[in-house]
Structure formats: C-alpha cells, structure tokens
Amino acid sequence: MKIAIIGCGNMGLAFARAFLKFDLVKKEDFLLVEKGEDRMEKLSSFQPGVITGVIGPQIGTYDLIILSVKPQDFPSVQEALRAVITPNQVVLSIMAGVTIANIQTVLDHKAVIRAMPNTPAMLGMGITAYTASPEVDMTQLRKVENLINATGRSVFLEEEEQLNAVTALSGSGPAYFFYVVKAMIEAGKKMGFEESVAALLVKQTMLGSFHLINTADKSLDELIKAVASKGGTTEAALKQFEAGNLDETLIGGILAAQMRSKELSKG
Ligand SMILES: NC(=O)C1=CN([C@@H]2O[C@H](COP(=O)(O)OP(=O)(O)OC[C@H]3O[C@@H](n4cnc5c(N)ncnc54)[C@H](O)[C@@H]3O)[C@@H](O)[C@H]2O)C=CC1
Ligand SMILES: O=C(O)[C@@H]1CCC=N1
Incomplete structure (x- = not known):
C-alpha cells in the first residue's frame, strides 16, 4: 500500500513511526508532506520515506492520503489536494471536528474515513475511534483499520456524531x-x-x-x-x-x- 501523510507534526509522525515499525509500508511507498522547515529537518533525520513541502501531482498515485494538519490549516491543503486527488484513493482524516461531508465537498472526493486517535499512539498504546463514508469499501476499510491498529487499539463507530464525544474523552x-x-x-x-x-x-x-x-x-x-x-x-x-x-x-x-x-x- 502506498501512503501519503499531509502534516507531520505530533500525530502525523506518530502514525508514520508506527507504520514503519510494523513494516506496513515500504519507505519508497511512503510520502510525507510537511510545510514546516524545522519539522522537515526532524523528519529527514530518521529518513522515514520521501519528504516534500508541497502537494504535487505525485499524491494522486498513493492509495491512502492521511490528513493530519490542524483543522484551521485544512484550507491551506484543499485547493492543491483537490486538483490532484483521484477517485480510487481513500482519505483518512484525523482532524478534530472536521466532518466527512465537509471533506467530501471541499475535495470533491467520496471515499473518506474519519478517525480520532490520541497521543499514546506514539508508543503504540493509543485508542482510535473511526467511521467511514459508504463509498469506502470493506477491503479499503480493513486495510486502514490494520494501519490504525499499529498505533494501538481501535473501535468502529456507526455514527459520525459520536466522534465529538470521542474527541472530548480519549482524544483530549x-x-x-x-x-x-x-x-x-x-x-x-x-x-x-x-x-x-x-x-x-x-x-x-x-x-x-x-x-x-x-x-x-x-x-x-x-x-x-x-x-x-x-x-x-x-x-x-x-x-x-x-x-x-x-x-x-x-x-x-x-x-x-x-x-x-x-x-x-x-x-
Ligand atoms: N495532538 C493530539 O493529541 C491529537 C490531534 N489530533 C488532530 O490531529 C491533527 C494534527 O495535530 P498535531 O499533530 O497535534 O498538530 P501539529 O501542529 O503537531 O502538526 C500539524 C503539522 O501540519 C503541518 N502543516 C500545516 N499545514 C500544512 C500544509 N498545508 N502542508 C503540509 N503540512 C502542513 C504543520 O507544519 C505541522 O507540522 C489536528 O487536526 C488535531 O485535531 C487528533 C487526535 C489527537
Ligand atoms: O485539542 C485538540 O483539538 C486535539 C483534538 C484531540 C486532542 N487534541
């Protein structure tokens, strides 16, 4: 599976480390998009994969795109991502409070999984609740669940609304x-x-x-x-x-x- 992570701060890096630790992605299939220069240097020091500062056409070739920028930085991602995203890709967002419907609209893309992890994910001891739009098929969902489980435990929720409570309880x-x-x-x-x-x-x-x-x-x-x-x-x-x-x-x-x-x- 080819994975791109957009926003490699606390959580993006925690996810990146977990995937690499369990060999769930090959470094050559792993793209990390990070706009902060200091942060990029930190990422380079442990050579997790291909590192870039901008969202370019290559993003369209990845199976999974993980959105782990702050909710207020999401607008800075939208235009560039919308231009390159392709229908077979899955988007996994961990942004607090950003709904699946919102992501679908601004990216003009249907297959979206929304998850709420927490920082013990850094140690593989996190808990993540997640839900998905109907356009995500079972195979795609299982693959993403396996990735999330590299950061700890997980629970699937039928109702997206419950993610607000999850954010308040285990996210924070x-x-x-x-x-x-x-x-x-x-x-x-x-x-x-x-x-x-x-x-x-x-x-x-x-x-x-x-x-x-x-x-x-x-x-x-x-x-x-x-x-x-x-x-x-x-x-x-x-x-x-x-x-x-x-x-x-x-x-x-x-x-x-x-x-x-x-x-x-x-x-
Ligand atoms: N920190 C936490 O405990 C948790 C955070 N979250 C969610 O995870 C997301 C990330 O949170 P943190 O990792 O704590 O934030 P962070 O600030 O540590 O990381 C966000 C990263 O995104 C980068 N970024 C911003 N705009 C960008 C762009 N246009 N292109 C590329 N990179 C860009 C920033 O430079 C930064 O390194 C947030 O949406 C938050 O709601 C979810 C669960 C727990
Ligand atoms: O404080 C926040 O908004 C994020 C979501 C859960 C933990 N940190």
Whole structure:
C-alpha cells in the first residue's frame, strides 16, 4: 500500500513511526508532506520515506492520503489536494471536528474515513475511534483499520456524531491525565519533596493504580473504598475534592471539549 501523510507534526509522525515499525509500508511507498522547515529537518533525520513541502501531482498515485494538519490549516491543503486527488484513493482524516461531508465537498472526493486517535499512539498504546463514508469499501476499510491498529487499539463507530464525544474523552484525555499528575507532583513539592522524588512517587502510583483498575475484580467505588479508611487521610482529601465539586468540574470540562468539537464541525 502506498501512503501519503499531509502534516507531520505530533500525530502525523506518530502514525508514520508506527507504520514503519510494523513494516506496513515500504519507505519508497511512503510520502510525507510537511510545510514546516524545522519539522522537515526532524523528519529527514530518521529518513522515514520521501519528504516534500508541497502537494504535487505525485499524491494522486498513493492509495491512502492521511490528513493530519490542524483543522484551521485544512484550507491551506484543499485547493492543491483537490486538483490532484483521484477517485480510487481513500482519505483518512484525523482532524478534530472536521466532518466527512465537509471533506467530501471541499475535495470533491467520496471515499473518506474519519478517525480520532490520541497521543499514546506514539508508543503504540493509543485508542482510535473511526467511521467511514459508504463509498469506502470493506477491503479499503480493513486495510486502514490494520494501519490504525499499529498505533494501538481501535473501535468502529456507526455514527459520525459520536466522534465529538470521542474527541472530548480519549482524544483530549491524555491532557487531563497529565494535568492531574502535574497537580499531584505540585502537592508533593509543597510538602517538601524535590521534583524528581515527587514525580517518582506520583508516576509509580498512577501506573500501579491503572493496573489495579484493569486487573482487580472491583468497581472503581470499591477500589476507592479500599484506600479510604474511615476517619483517615484519604477521606480528608476526598472530602476536600467533593467540597470543590472536583468531579463536576472534570465532567464539565469534558463536555466543554465535546461542545468545541461540535463547533469546529460547523466550520
Ligand atoms: N495532538 C493530539 O493529541 C491529537 C490531534 N489530533 C488532530 O490531529 C491533527 C494534527 O495535530 P498535531 O499533530 O497535534 O498538530 P501539529 O501542529 O503537531 O502538526 C500539524 C503539522 O501540519 C503541518 N502543516 C500545516 N499545514 C500544512 C500544509 N498545508 N502542508 C503540509 N503540512 C502542513 C504543520 O507544519 C505541522 O507540522 C489536528 O487536526 C488535531 O485535531 C487528533 C487526535 C489527537
Ligand atoms: O485539542 C485538540 O483539538 C486535539 C483534538 C484531540 C486532542 N487534541
């Protein structure tokens, strides 16, 4: 399969690395289109394939075109891509909030898959939800699913609308996790630890706790109860969280992210 990636920043590069790691594309069949000069240099340093700064007629010869520019940069791609795209190609977009209908219209192209990955894709530990226009046939869909699975796990959604919620939950989710970890490390520093010690205590706690969620035969409430002794330290912390409506704040933030994804969909 010949693959072209347009926009090789965080996510484009994560996808490129995953495909190469699992030998899913040959370097000579791999085109990376990146307009940032610094970024191009970074790409060149690990020689992933053919690197170019512009969308030219050669794009029309690739089986799959991955769109991984920011939604606001999509207009900078449209005219050049529309001029060279050919009907048998499949477009895979990971742009937040840009709908399949929008992509079909501006590119005058029918076969479009829309996906929402997240940054753990860099380690092959991402989760991607995706959906497709009816013009993508089953063989094409399976091939793209195999590619996505090189970046982690995946889930197919029938309804494109649900991708707004996916964006808010798992697309943006790593940032929420890092935010909580950062606050816990700050608390450790306030209690007198050096940053490195606080970070070690917090990171290992998060790692171990994640494995407990995954393997212990207990609900989240039961896991919390197993830590929080009556009249103890955890209870004191949880009371403070509840007084500040921390759970409502987190839920509200995630719903705000969903709303923003819907706004982006309207253009
Ligand atoms: N960062 C994240 O956690 C996630 C991002 N996304 C989506 O992935 C897309 C990319 O996000 P990031 O990789 O974080 O952004 P990024 O800013 O790191 O990468 C975008 C790249 O596209 C390049 N670019 C812009 N216009 C171009 C053009 N006309 N031709 C060629 N290259 C061009 C930029 O120079 C940049 O290197 C966005 O649409 C975002 O919504 C989706 C899931 C997670
Ligand atoms: O913040 C954003 O818009 C993108 C989509 C999901 C994660 N990053």
